[in-house]
Amino acid sequence: MTLITEALGTGDWRGDEVVDSDTWRISLGSAHRAELCAAVAAVETLGLELVDFSREDFPLPTLGPVLHSLVGELMDGRGFVLLQGAPVAGLSERQCDILALGIGRHFGRTAPQKDGRHVQHVRDVGVDPSGSTSRSYQHSGPLGYHADPNDIVALLCVRPAQSGGLSRIVSSVAVHNEIVATRPDLAEVLYQPWWRDLRAGDGPDSFHQSPVYTVDTAGRLTTDYGPDYMRSALRGAHVPPFSTRQLEAMDLLDRLNSDPRFQLDMDLCAGDMQFLNNHVTLHSRTRYVDHPDPERRRDLIRIWLNT
Template sequence: MTAITEVQSLADWRGEEFTGGTERKFSLTEVHQAEVIAAVDAVDAAGLALTDISRENFPLPTLGPFLKRLTTELMDGRGFGLVQGVPVAELSEGQRDIAAVGIGCHVGYVVPQNPGKAALLHVRDVGADPRVPTTRSYQHSQKLGYHADPTDIVALLCIRPAKSGGLSTIVSSVAVHNEIVRIRPDLAEVLYQPWWFDLRTGDGPDSFRAHPVYIAHGDGRISVRYGPDYMRSAQRGAHVPPLTADQVEAMAVLDRLTNDPRFVFAMDLHAGDMQFLNNHVVLHSRTAYEDHPEPERRRDLIRLWLDDDRNPNASARTVVED
């Protein structure tokens, strides 16, 4: 294997750089909010399905150009952004779904998230036991390991935060990569070899897939695919080999660095905040949280999976829930 080297990228950042807390934030103006509400009303009145929403039938005359620039920042810049002030309080539950998809369409192509080809899902604690191998990370309230989702972009629209906890934290997978190259080049090579992941779709062989943690592209970029919870649960697969000593050590180093305060940037999401992350260069996590007892006050985030629609093959993606 060719020696692994550091990657030069705008996405190589550390959380400690962002002491002001205002980086990559954009607050909607009253004009932007009015555009969102008008577009939602038009889609709602037409009775369009979420899967039929597009830039054309969800026009955002002044907000749309900003969201287009946000796509560039996500894919070619730092890899993250936060839009604040989405008018969720003025919308019904169904209209909030419309708003999330409509805004997302201006950033990328909406990718189906499960076998039912849903345009979105709600991240809520439904009482699922995180110790059960087929439980999804969005179904419980416990802390999540740093991970990347399987599309170009993941977006989260906060409808309601938790009573306490549930802090969203992100790290640059490029910065972590480069640090590993510097301190443990031997383990960097291990991360470019195949690893087994649990898709949690069942117990058969189709529920498990092997691919590297890091992939190098010909243009000098890299992509990450990491998820310690899903990698460890892959060990339940009858045909999945045990983790090697090098893999165990590599995961330990990855987990130590991704939880290192020097690398972590926290984003405390409030109602109306919409977070966008580039899954190729950013890993994300969430702290454990406690919910309000009343159902109507419980934590609720809308998750979208998006592909960069500047890629002509983006609309061809078919994703089974991960």
């Protein structure tokens, strides 16, 4: 096994170094917002299902080239981008879905999520986080740092919570390199297979194994971490308890992910759309409290993209 011993060329940043930078924030102007509203209306006129409309059905004459240029930043640069000012106010739920998908399809191909849907609303529906089929997007509790199973995850904020729900991200490359430099013995553990819970029920098909760190043939690092689902995998009858070294490795990884030197916070507002490269970025969320008015409760639209 070969471990990466120095920083990779892409996706390596620290929160305390980029927090005050404007290079990862892209503010949409009035002309761009008008294009987005017109594109949503165009798809509505076509009467297509959400899964069926294409990038060409969602025309963005001036904003499209801007979005296309950001793909390089996501996949070969810093690994995250925040669009600000998407026109969600006054739109119906379907129109917000079209907006999120339309923007996303100018970055790549949208991928199906639960039940084959290409959009998933992240909102509290009152599930028990420990349930065998509960998903992290269905409750208001805090989430451990994790990556989703695709190239890019995007979140469009339709409404923020009354309080909390802060988005936190970290460069998994920077954290990896810190572990390799300071605890190479634990880095080796993270390159080995770990049990994961798919939350697909109680049968053996709900569990699988994969390493936290892998390197492809081009030497690029991919991080697949999700402590919430890794810990819940212990409910599987055939899944052994964590070893002492695994517990130590998880503790170190969790501490570094939450270290202010590495962590970057984003307080997403209505109209913000966050894009993250899952290979080099981990994300988490703080606990949130919803508005008592159901019409004002937190709602984010999640889409998965492959480039």
